[in-house]
Amino acid sequence: MKTVIILGDGMSDHPVKALDGKTPLMVAKKPHIDRIACEGACGLFKSIPDGMPNGSAVANLSVLGYDPRVCFSGRGTLEAASMGVELGAEDVAMRCNLLCIDDDGRIKNHSAGHISTEESHQLIADLDRELGGGSGDRPAKFHPGVSFRHVLSLPGGWASAEFDCAPPHDHVGEREVDLQPTAKSEGAAETVERLIQLQRDARELLENHPVNVIRRELGKDPANAMWVWSPGKRPTMQTFNDLYGKTGAVISAVDLVQGLGIYAGLEKIIVPGATGLYDTNYEGKAQAALDALERHDFVYVHVEATDEAGHERNLDLKIRCIEYLDDRITRTILDGIEARGYEARVAVLPDHPTPVETGAHASDPVPVAVMGVGIAPDGVDRYDEDAVIRGSLGLLEGDRFLRMALGE
Ligand SMILES: [Zn+2]
Structure with a gap:
């Protein structure tokens, strides 16, 4: 049947x-x-x-x-699978949004004004090249998805998934600084520290990125921030x-x-x-x-x-x-x-x-x-x-x- x-x-x-x-x-x-x-x-x-x-x-x-x-175990791992990203059993993966923070440091929208996939792929490629592998024994990898929806993985077993994040679509209008990832266990402190630094570095890289310069000129919201949420390990x-x-x-x-x-x-x-x-x-x-x-x-x-x-x-x-x-x-x-x-x-x-x-x-x-x-x-x-x-x-x-x- x-x-x-x-x-x-x-x-x-x-x-x-x-x-x-x-x-x-x-x-x-x-x-x-x-x-x-x-x-x-x-x-x-x-x-x-x-x-x-x-x-x-x-x-x-x-x-x-x-x-x-x-x-x-988080939607990042599920979306990674549909994007063809193979995760090792010890890898941590999470959803990674490109989004827009306004001049007051508040989330303007969770989608960077529904940025196009083509634009976002340029941003994700640059994030991965500049910020991704760089940190020696604490690698991070950006995986391009569709529009504002991407995945960040922390491969190699160094990272913990025991931390809380704020889903950005639930916090529009709130201040970025109040919504940082927080460790649920001591073992996640290093992971959280790395992610907060990554988000900070991403802000610098994205703010005046040529893609965003053009978006502003066209009156569109810039994708001036990278935001992680819903972490987990491969189910x-x-x-x-x-x-x-x-x-x-x-x-x-x-x-x-x-x-x-x-x-x-x-x-x-x-x-x-x-x-x-x-x-x-x-x-x-x-x-x-x-x-x-x-x-x-x-x-x-x-x-x-x-x-x-x-x-x-x-x-x-x-x-x-x-x-x-x-x-x-x-x-x-x-x-x-x-x-x-x-x-x-x-x-x-x-x-x-x-x-x-x-x-x-x-x-x-x-x-x-x-x-x-x-x-x-x-x-x-x-x-x-x-x-x-x-x-x-x-x-x-x-x-x-x-x-x-x-x-x-
Ligand atoms: Zn549903």
């Missing part, structure tokens, strides 16, 4: 005043997603274990049947195939989710025009999912657009993104499975809520619906946060959702 999971990142929500207490899922027109609820079984899934950060890495690990309390994960005896593929525009897939031994499928935004290539992703089913038992289709709309607090856009997920992905996948005659289960869910009124992730359990081979309808006739509570699945935890979707 084959399984498709359709994941709308941040899709669930809390009651919205502007919708008279309804949620985007309750008002969006989504007949195909509702069909999964109607013909299948519904319930809630606790994707963020108690005490864990409510980020997409933790939540997507849970959906994929891994225990984030064991596997999660030790069993492959999906070892755990469940099935092969699979991940279709996502987001480095983080691609990285999870790589550590899980799933095929990473890149779809042209998949942007991670509302204008993503929905049809291309749906088609790629159907094609992947020809060679795999399992396909994970991740769509970021709903989460972005939530972060932007854009209610209309979030509703529209749910309708796109319904009409341009779910419909194609359901029709394609029928047309190709696959024995399959299809599940739909978010990884976590990203409520439009707060624009930030939440931790409460997410609504799930699964239809297909061997699943009896449970009387729930639509898919939303309230309707699924009456379903037969109850509250699922751990790997129970995934095993259910796989037909175990």
